[in-house]
Amino acid sequence: MTQIEYRVTDFDCPTCASNVERTLAKTEGVDRAAVHYTTGRVEVEYDEAAVDDAELERTIAKQGYTPRLR
Amino acid sequence: MDLRRQFQKHRKPAVVVASGLLFAVGWVAGYGSGLETASATLMVLAALVGGYDVARKAYYTLRSGTVGINTLVTLAAIGAIAIGEYWEAAAVVFLFALGTYLEARTMSKTRSALTELLEMTPDTALVRRDGDGGEASRASKSRAGSPRDYVEVPARDVEPGETVLVKPGAKVPVDGDVVGGESAIDQAPVTGESAPVYKRAGDEVYAGTVNQEGALEVVATGTGRDTTLERIIRRVEEAQEATAPTETIIERFATYYTPAIVALAVGAYAVTGNAVLALTLLVIGCPGALVIGPPVSIVSAIGSAARSGVLLKGGEHLETAGKIDLVAFDKTGTLTSGESTVANVTGFGVDDETVLRHAAIAEKRSEHHLADAILEAASGPSGDSAPVADGGAVLERSTEATGLEPDGPAIPDPDDFAVAAGKGVLAGHDGRRIVVGNRTLLDERGIDVPDRVERHVRDREEAGETAVYVALEDEVVGVVSIRDELRPAAAGVVAALENAGVRTVMLTGDNERTARSVAASVGIDDYRAGLLPEEKQRAIESFRDDGHVVSMVGDGINDAPSLATADVGVAMGAAGTDTAIETADVALMADDLERIPDAVGLSKATRRNVAENVAVAVATVGLLLAGVFGGYVHMASGMLIHIASVLLVILNGMRLLRY
Known part of the structure; x- marks a missing residue:
């Protein structure tokens, strides 16, 4: 299980952040996802065999937000 | 390629500006020149440009099984275009894009208190790495500040135990203990103290603080993500992410509010057949200020x-x-400084020196904070009175300071030693029994306290000092009074x-x-x-x-x-x-x-601020609902009031940043 942490500074609203969280959590290979609107922190625990970080970044970007590695 | 990256970087403001321009030109065309078709085309274009990202987000929101504000705005804009209200559609989308852009901008300012801290730690460190394995002896001869022994490496690659050189004016890259050099350090980033703190061998320094005067040699104890500053940042973030009780209540309310408004919109259309009314309800269907206000304050x-x-x-x-x-x-240590010093030694039947010396022998192996004070006093003038902050001269006398051995008379070890917890210590030396402790200990051991000693102790205690009895061979010979400054x-x-x-x-x-x-x-x-x-x-x-x-x-x-x-x-x-x-x-x-x-x-200010924000949000919702049903508020004005209320609560919350 690998852990990764992103910063997203362009969330529009609290609901938008929880949507990203839900989508990440549903992604194949993701074990746990936590997205915090107040700090812009995105934590993901995932299985490297099933999904890579580029895919995670794409998932966030597709929702309209810019993930940055801390 | 470069152009594309530039566009990506400024995409959001660019979209807002483009949509706004199209809207403005369309408005002029429509109202100024009467070019109805051109105006309508421009308005639809404005809605498309501004709404593309919104619609995309709405799509992903729907796919994740929820209805968010993007969904509502998209529906409202499509609906408005469908019934020919091009102006309203463009205005709603443009205002929404502008509002969310400003909202994201101000929110990231709110988070900036933390990002500022993050940027405090320097990226690189000067580490002593000779690479020949036998560095210890050679290195100890080198003086602090001779940079030839040091290599520059990324700060996070420093291993605990390595020696780091911190030049004057540089930021400390790691947590560690000073082993050479002396300097004043600005610790404000970590402790918030405004005055610099003087550091010398044996003192702790923190990553992210600023070395102001002399070069320091520091043995790393914490590096990378294992530093006090990193712990502070993590702690602050966890704190900001934790939801307060008020927020939990509001979030529960918000989950019901949006579906309720959507149902209301459908119901209103079914009953009145008024499409604009129904679409306006969709526009105001997200309790923006309500969900954003309290978190921003906190x-x-x-x-x-x-x-x-x-x-x-x-x-x-x-x-x-x-x-x-x-x-x-x-x-102790809270109202007082916690740094105890011996204020008075009084011998009864023996001289003061003997009292202090025996107290020190008995306390030598004790770890009580009062023992430190007694030992320090007994070992005579210690190095503590060394001159403070003298800038450049620090370099010259650095390495010798590490072998700190006080220059007073050496205190012999006691032959045997026992602690009576909370009461004092018992020890033997040269065949004589030493008891150092409080009244309870003496009473337990059946040692009499003469009246004049008791009077002396009362006087010292009334002056705020802590008096410790010293007895030799079960006879009180003196009192050591220890003061802990307020x-x-x-x-x-x-x-x-x-x-x-x-x-x-x-x-x-x-x-x-x-x-x-x-x-x-x-x-x-x-x-x-x-x-x-x-x-x-x-x-x-x-x-x-x-x-x-x-x-x-x-x-x-x-x-x-x-x-x-x-x-x-x-x-x-x-x-x-x-x-x-x-x-x-x-x-x-x-x-x-x-x-x-x-x-x-x-x-207290935060509680007030949260209450203000909730009040603004509730008033906005009430005003909007009344306005919509009263026919005063339409789609564009509804959106304007909505984003104004969101920005108002964010700006209000941000006042606390300057508290």
């Missing part, structure tokens, strides 16, 4: 506190701290709290007379003396049972049980103790009592 407050060296565990504790009406202080700020802080209507109490394990004297000089009427740690905890419980919201201020280690029992536990001087940073409800990074009334004030 995040700003926690960030603002962190910058002044106060760590708050979360919004919940912030809300509780605003209700505190009783503050209990520990005495913190200069203590009296002012007590007065500030009392003025704010907060009751103050002092809890101490020290004796009645010393306690009374200290309490009187800081202005606390209510004190409890002679308490064991669990009795302090019981005192806190009883205050809570009396209906008080209680804060306990202590050192975070010895007072841990009392801090945990209090509604708000405040740990002092947390910079050096990881557990205090992790566990205390409120951690004061420096030993700065004055932050306590500040923190209480900030908590």
Whole structure:
């Protein structure tokens, strides 16, 4: 299980952040996802065999937000 | 390629500007020149440009099974175009894009208190790496500040135990212990202290602080993500992410509000057939200000506190701290500096020197803080009186300072030694029995205390000192009086709290007379003396049972049980103790009592701020609903009021950043 942490500074609203969280959590290979609107922190625990970080970044970007590695 | 990246970077403002321009030109075309078709085309274009991202987000939101504001705005815009209200569609989309852009901008300002801290740590460090394995002997001869032995590496690659050189004017890259050099350090980024702190061999320095004067050699103890600053940042973020009770209530409300408004919109259309009314309801269907207001207030407050060296565990504790009406202080190390010094030695039948010397022999192996004071006094003039801050000269006498051996007479080891916990110590030396301790210990051992000794002890205790009896061969030969200076700020802080209507109490394990004297000089009427740690905890419980919201201020280690029992536990001087940073409800990074009334004030201001934001949000929702049904508010004006209210609560919350 690998852990990764992103910063997203362009969330529009609290609901938008929880949507990203839900989508990440549903992604194949993701074990746990936590997205915090107040700090812009995105934590993901995932299985490297099933999904890579580029895919995670794409998932966030597709929702309209810019993930940055801390 | 480069152009594309530039566009990606500024995509959001570019979209807002493009949509706005199309809208403006379309408006002029329509109302100024009467070119109806051209105007309508431009308006639809404006809606498409501004709405593309919104619609995309709406799509993903729907796919994740929820209805968010993007969904509502998209539906409203499509609906408006469908019924020919091109102007409304363009206005709603443009205003929404502008609003969310500004919202994201201001929100990231709110988070900036933290990003500023993140940028405090330097990226690289100068580390001593000779690479020949035998560096120890050679290195010890090299003087601090000879950069040829050092290589520059990324700060996070420094291993604990390695020696780092911190040049004057540079930032400290790691947590560590000073082994060479002396300098003044600006610790504000970590502890919030405004005055520089003087550091020399044996002192701890923190990553992210700024070396102001001389070069320092530092042995790393914590590097990379394992530094005090990183722990502070993580702690602050966790605090900002934790939801306060108010937020939980509001979030529950919000989950029902949006579907309810959608249902209302459908119902209103079914009953009245008024499409504009129904679409307007969709536009205002997201309780934006309500869900954003409280978190913004709390995040700003926690960030603002962190910058002044106060760590708050979360919004919940912030809300509780605003209700505190009783503050209990520990005495030693909290109201006093905790640095004990021997104030007086008096011999009875022997000379003062003999009293101090025997006390020191007996206490040599003790770890009590009073023992340190006695040993320091007995070993004569120590290095502590060395001159402070003298800039450039520091380089010259660095390495010798590491082998610190006080130059007073050596204290021999006791032949045997035993601790009577909370009472004193027993030791043997040269075949003579030494007892050093309080009255209880002497009474237990059946040692008589002559009247004149007792009078002397009473005088010292009434002056706020702690008197320790010294007995040789079961006969009292003298008294060592130890003084622990009051913190200069203590009296002012007590007065500030009392003025704010907060009751103050002092809890101490020290004796009645010393306690009374200290309490009187800081202005606390209510004190409890002679308490064991669990009795302090019981005192806190009883205050809570009396209906008080209680804060306990202590050192975070010895007072841990009392801090945990209090509604708000405040740990002092947390910079050096990881557990205090992790566990205390409120951690004061420096030993700065004055932050306590500040923190209480900030908590009160935050509670007020949250209430204001909720009031603004509720008033906005009421006003909008009344306006929509009264026919005064249409799609564009509804959106305008909506985003205005969101920006208003964010700006209001951000006022706390400057508290």
